[in-house]
Amino acid sequence: MSGPVVTFDKVWKKFRRGERHDSLRDLIPNLARRAFAKPALAELEDQEFWAVKEVSFEVNRGEAVGIIGPNGAGKSTALKLLTRILRPNRGACAVRGRVGALIEVAAGFHPDLTGRENIALQGAIMGMRKQQIADRFDEIVEFSGVSAFIDTQVKRYSSGMQARLGFSVAAHMDPDVLIVDEVLSVGDMSFQAKCLDRMRQQIASGVTVVFVSHNLHAVANLCSRCIVLGGGQLLFDGRPEEGLSVYMRASQTFSARHGTQSRLRVQAATLRRIDGAAASTMPPHTSCELRVVFECLEDTPPASVGIELERTRDLFYCYGSAAEDLGHPLTPFRKGQTYEYVARFRAHLARGHYRLNVNVRDSRAGLFYMFAESVADFSIVEDESYDGVVDIELDVCYDAVVEGRRA
Amino acid sequence: MTALANDIREMLHEQVEYRELLTQMTKRDLLLRYKQTIMGFGWAVFMPLVNTAVFSVIFTRVAPIDTGVPYPLFAFCGLLIWNFSASSLRFAVNSLTSNTNLVTKVYFPREIFPFSAMIVCLVDFAVGSIVLVALMGYYRVIPGATIVFLPVVLLVQVAFTASLSLLLAMANLFFRDVKYLFEVVITVWMFATSVLYPVEILGGRLGVLALLNPMTAIIDAYRAVLFYGRSPFDPPFLLAAAISCLSLLVSWVTFHRAEFKFAENA
Numbered sequence: 243m244s245g246p247v248v249t250f251d252k253v254w255k256k257f258r259r260g261e262r263h264d265s266l267r268d269l270i271p272n273l274a275r276r277a278f279a280k281p282a283l284a285e286l287e288d289q290e291f292w293a294v295k296e297v298s299f300e301v302n303r304g305e306a307v308g309i310i311g312p313n314g315a316g317k318s319t320a321l322k323l324l325t326r327i328l329r330p331n332r333g334a335c336a337v338r339g340r341v342g343a344l345i346e347v348a349a350g351f352h353p354d355l356t357g358r359e360n361i362a363l364q365g366a367i368m369g370m371r372k373q374q375i376a377d378r379f380d381e382i383v384e385f386s387g388v389s390a391f392i393d394t395q396v397k398r399y400s401s402g403m404q405a406r407l408g409f410s411v412a413a414h415m416d417p418d419v420l421i422v423d424e425v426l427s428v429g430d431m432s433f434q435a436k437c438l439d440r441m442r443q444q445i446a447s448g449v450t451v452v453f454v455s456h457n458l459h460a461v462a463n464l465c466s467r468c469i470v471l472g473g474g475q476l477l478f479d480g481r482p483e484e485g486l487s488v489y490m491r492a493s494q495t496f497s498a499r500h501g502t503q504s505r506l507r508v509q510a511a512t513l514r515r516i517d518g519a520a521a522s523t524m525p526p527h528t529s530c531e532l533r534v535v536f537e538c539l540e541d542t543p544p545a546s547v548g549i550e551l552e553r554t555r556d557l558f559y560c561y562g563s564a565a566e567d568l569g570h571p572l573t574p575f576r577k578g579q580t581y582e583y584v585a586r587f588r589a590h591l592a593r594g595h596y597r598l599n600v601n602v603r604d605s606r607a608g609l610f611y612m613f614a615e616s617v618a619d620f621s622i623v624e625d626e627s628y629d630g631v632v633d634i635e636l637d638v639c640y641d642a643v644v645e646g647r648r649a
Numbered sequence: 650m651t652a653l654a655n656d657i658r659e660m661l662h663e664q665v666e667y668r669e670l671l672t673q674m675t676k677r678d679l680l681l682r683y684k685q686t687i688m689g690f691g692w693a694v695f696m697p698l699v700n701t702a703v704f705s706v707i708f709t710r711v712a713p714i715d716t717g718v719p720y721p722l723f724a725f726c727g728l729l730i731w732n733f734s735a736s737s738l739r740f741a742v743n744s745l746t747s748n749t750n751l752v753t754k755v756y757f758p759r760e761i762f763p764f765s766a767m768i769v770c771l772v773d774f775a776v777g778s779i780v781l782v783a784l785m786g787y788y789r790v791i792p793g794a795t796i797v798f799l800p801v802v803l804l805v806q807v808a809f810t811a812s813l814s815l816l817l818a819m820a821n822l823f824f825r826d827v828k829y830l831f832e833v834v835i836t837v838w839m840f841a842t843s844v845l846y847p848v849e850i851l852g853g854r855l856g857v858l859a860l861l862n863p864m865t866a867i868i869d870a871y872r873a874v875l876f877y878g879r880s881p882f883d884p885p886f887l888l889a890a891a892i893s894c895l896s897l898l899v900s901w902v903t904f905h906r907a908e909f910k911f912a913e914n915a
Contacts, residue, residue, distance in 0.1 A: 326756040329909035346754040366673035
C-alpha cells in the first residue's frame with residue numbers, strides 16, 4: 243500500500259454550545275422557527291462554533307504522530323473524526339486499513355459479566371475476529387495481570403484492573419493504524435511502562451500510530467512527528483521538539499494561573515548568552531542573561547519579580563526563585579511605568595529543551611500580580627550522553643578492587 | 650439512485666464485517682438475563698401463560714367468543730407472537746440511549762443495538778414456542794401442509810419489527826419522550842390487533858381500520874398455517890409483507906444516514 247494511511251483534508255467540524263434539546267416539546271417551536279426564519283446567511287447558526295477549522299494533514303505508513311494542544315484545541319474531536327464516530331461538516335477524512343482505537347478501552351465492559359466474557363465482548367466491539375481473540379486470549383490475560391480474577395465479574399474489579407484489562411484487549415488487536423487517546427494514564431507506574439513498551443513495539447513493527455496526549459514526555463519519546471492544534475486550527479506540523487515550544491506558546495493564551503491578577507504585562511523578553519550570542523541552542527554551563535521589559539497597567543503593592551525554569555517536554559519544575567529570596571526588597575510598581583528585569587544565570591542543565599517563566603508576586607500574601615509563561619525558551623545540546631535535568635559535571639574513574647585493597 | 654444503492658451496499662457490508670459483534674452483543678444480553686434473574690428464560694413463558702389464563706377466564710366465562718380453536722391456544726399463540734414484536738420494540742427504544750458510552754466512544758454499525766435486542770426476543774419466542782407446541786398437542790390441533798410457509802410469515806414479522814425497532818431507537822435518541830409515547834401506543838395497539846380476540850368482532854369502520862394493521866395480518870397468517878391449515882397468502886398479509894419490506898428499507902437507510910449524528914446527540 244502506498245500513499246498516506248491517514249488523510250485529513252480541510253476538515254471542519256462544528257458543535258452546538260449550551261444545552262441540547264431532546265424532548266418533543268422543543269421540536270415544535272424549533273420546527274416553527276425553522277419554517278419562518280429567513281434562511282441563515284452564515285453557515286454557523288446561533289450557539290454554534292467550529293471545534294475544528296480547516297485542519298489538513300496526512301500520516302504515512304509507519305509514522306508515529308503525536309497530536310498535542312491545550313484543552314479545547316480540537317484534539318478529541320479530531321480523534322473522533324478519525325475513528326468515524328463523528329463526520330466532518332466540510333472536508334474529508336479517511337483512514338486506510340484496520341483501525342485500532344485505544345480510546346476508552348473499557349467502554350464496552352459490562353459490570354455483570356466476568357473478565358473472560360468481557361474480553362470476548364470488548365474484542366468484538368473493537369472489531370477483532372473470534373479466532374483472533376481466542377488465539378491471543380492467554381496473552382491478553384497475561385498482559386493485564388488480572389489472571390487470578392478472570393472468572394470474576396468485572397464489577398468486583400478495581401477501576402485500575404478494569405482499565406488494564408481493557409488496554410490489554412486493545413493492545414492485542416494488531417491494527418494497521420493505531421489511534422491512541424490518553425490511555426497512558428491508566429494503571430500504576432509499572433503498567434504504564436508496559437503500555438509504552440507495547441506501543442513502542444507496535445511502532446517498531448510498522449504500525450502507524452496517531453497519539454493524542456497531554457503527556458508531552460510520552461509524545462517526545464514515542465513520536466517522530468508532532469502536530470499542534472490550538473483553537474481548532476493546525477498550528478504546527480513537524481519535529482516534536484519544535485512542536486512542544488509551539489504548544490507552550492499556544493497554551494499561554496489559553497491558560498491563566500489561578501489567583502493571578504494581570505496588573506503587569508510583559509512587553510519584550512530576550513535571552514542571550516553573556517557574550518551576546520544567540521541563546522536558542524547552547525552547551526551546558528553557558529552563562530546567559532534574560533532581559534524582560536514589562537509595563538505596569540495598574541498600581542501594584544510591593545512585590546518582587548520571580549523566575550521559573552521548566553523542562554518543556556513534561557513541564558518538570560527545575561528551578562524557581564524570586565528577587566526577595568536573593569535579598570532584594572519588595573518594590574511597589576506604578577501604573578504607566580515600564581520596568582526592566584535582568585536575570586543572569588548559568589545553565590547547569592542536561593540535554594533538553596527548557597523554558598523560562600517570569601512572575602511578579604508577593605509570596606507572603608500568596609498573590610501573583612503577573613504570571614508570564616514561557617517568555618523565553620532554549621535547548622541545551624551536548625555530545626556526551628547522560629540522563630536527567632542537571633549537569634553535575636560528573637567525572638568518573640574506576641580501578642579493579644582486589645581483596646579490599648586497591649590493586 | 651446510485652447513492653441509495655451505495656448506502657445499501659455499505660449497510661450490508663458493515664453487517665457482514667461486524668457479524669461477530671452482533672453475536673457477542675446478543676450473547677451478552679442472553680447471558681445477563683440468565684445471570685441477573687432466577688428464572689432466566691422461564692420468564693419468556695411465564696408471562697404469556699399468566700395472561701392466557703386471565704384472558705381465558707374472561708373470554709370463555711364472562712364474554713365467550715368463537716375463535717375456531719380452543720381459546721387458550723388462540724390467546725397463547727397471539728400473545729407469544731405479539732410479545733416477540735412488542736418486547737423487541739421495548740428493548741430497541743432504549744437500546745441506543747442506554748449504551749451512550751459505546752455510541753460516543755467506539756465506532757461500529759449502530760444497527761447492532763436494536764438488532765441484537767430483537768434476536769434476544771427471538772430466542773424468547775423460540776422458548777415460548779415449545780409451550781405452544783405442547784398446548785397444540787394437548788388440544789390435538791395438528792397443522793396442515795401449509796406449515797411450510799411458517800418461515801415466510803416469521804420473516805415478514807422480523808422485517809416489520811426490525812424496521813420499527815430502527816425507527817424507535819433513533820427517534821428516542823433525538824427525542825427522549827419517545828419511550829413514554831411508545832408505552833401508550835403499544836398498549837392501545839395490542840387491543841387493536843388480533844392478539845386476544847379476532848378484530849373482526851369490532852365490526853364497522855373500526856374493524857376495517859384494525860384489518861389494515863400489519864400486525865393483525867401477521868398474527869392471522871401464523872394462525873392460518875398453525876391451526877387452520879390455510880395458506881397465509883391472503884391480501885391483508887401480502888399488503889403487510891409489502892409494507893414490511895418497504896418500511897425496513899426506508900427506516901434502515903434513514904438510520905444509516907443519521908448514524909453519524911448519534912454520537913453528538915447521545
